Each structure stands twice: as structure tokens, then as C-alpha cells.
Amino acid sequence: MKKSSRPEFSRQLMPLTPCSECCGQATLNGLYGPRPCMACNVSGWVDAGTGKALPLEELVTQLSLRLQAAQRHINESKRSQASGPEATYQGSNRRGAGGTNYTGD
Template identity: 45%
Template sequence: MIKLAECPACQGRGVVQGVFYELDCEACNASGWIDRWLNQPLPLQELAVQLGMNLRAALKRIEQLKSTRSTGPEAYYQEGNRLGAGGTNYTGD
């Protein structure tokens, strides 16, 4: 997995401001991402593979964060007990 960084020329947008309109950023091949260590743009085929791997890692991390359950007093505040007005969560505060 290649570490990616936002392009410093376009700040990750993929376009730079021209005189009258926005132009594709040549520093990153209009992708907004460059190789963090070499500071060079990746070929588009390699970039697609790297972005896919980064996406899968991010989705896995999101699932890990969602699956963690609260314990102790915090758990009482996180779960809905439907005792409040209109069936909302009532915490007794």
C-alpha cells in the first residue's frame, strides 16, 4: 500500500484556478492525490488500486468504531429507553 497525500498545488481538489476558469491540476493528474514519499503523481491505474485499498481500510475502521459498545454510566445515556416525551430518550437530568 502506497501512502497518499493531498496535492499541495491544488490542495486535493484536482483543479487549479486559471485566469478565467479552473484547469486540471498537472501536478497530480487532476486526481488530488500524490505519492507521499516521492511527491509525484501516481499513474491513474495505480491510483485506482491505491484508492480502493484505502477505501476498504476506512470502511473497516468505520465498522470497528460502530461495533464498540459503551459500558458503565455512558451506556445508559447512549441507549434509547423511550421514557421521555414522545418516546424520546429520558436520562433524568
Template identity: 50%
Template structure:
């Protein structure tokens, strides 16, 4: 029997998108200097579709979810390198050399 999460015990994942006013930079250009974007409260992120602003504690949680997802994608893309042929002969010890060292035939 497989374990399943109980509804209500996991935080809801909210789809975020960049603020259309500041383009995700969290600041807008004023006359003399940059101002904090008032449409996204200086975060650069709003709720997808509705353009609502999240509270700072909820925003931190949702951004953490996005970061974890991005890190999983990066790890999946890096993955273990598949080595074959001559390169494998140099990287993996075959213990055929003097004293059980790697012999490459060079």
C-alpha cells in the first residue's frame, strides 16, 4: 500500500508570474532614481492569472518551492555523465597495470 499525502497537510503551490509593471525587477524607474514597485510590493512576483500580490511570508514559501523545483531540474539535467569507449578506459580502474593500477594501453 502506497503512502499518500493527507489533504490539508501540504502547502498549496501557487503559480507565480513576473510582475507586468516592473518586469520582475522589483523596481521601476523614477525621475531621478529607482522606486520600489508598488504593484508587487517590491518582489517582482504576482499570482498567475489574477495578478494579486502575496503577503511576504507566503511569498517566501512559494519562492522556496520554485527554487527547489529549479534545483531538481538542474540536477536532472546535469545527471551522471555516461562515459563509454576510450574515455571509460581512462576513467575507470581496470587494475591491469603495475601494482593493480589502471592500464590504458598508452
């Protein structure tokens, strides 16, 4: 066993699935309008293995991990650089009048 001076706080991403009662919407249609789905703790997500709602502390952690992963994916998509003929249309080549972008069209 490895000694550590501080507790381990790393969490693993759990497989989640949309709630079967509210179909991932977090609300149910009631007689007087929408009402919160208590089967999934009003999140729309349940544990894929058991089908039960996660405790609120674990639910917040899992949703935060998924949000961080989605943000990383979005940032990587934005950073991808164009190549070939498309690159001249994406960036400024400063060949136009007054140093503007010239595309040759």
C-alpha cells in the first residue's frame, strides 16, 4: 500500500444512462403541469449498472467530469487548424488592399 500525506480525491467516470421514467428530461408530465422526476434526483441520469439514482454528491461529481470532458472536446475542435487551400480562407494573408485578406475570388 502506498503512503500518502493527503487523501486521494480523484474520481472515476461512471457509466450513466438516461432515466427510464422521465427519458432523460428530469421532469414528468403531471396533472397540473410538469413535475420533477424523483427517480433520478431531477437530473435525467441514473447509474447504467443498477438503474438507480446516484447520491447528490456523486451526481454532481459525475456531471462535472462529463462537463469538463465536453469542454475539452469543444476546445480541441476549435483549435484544429485548416490546411491546404482552406487555410488561406481561414486566416489573414494580408495581401489585399490595406493589408486585408485576399482570397483571389
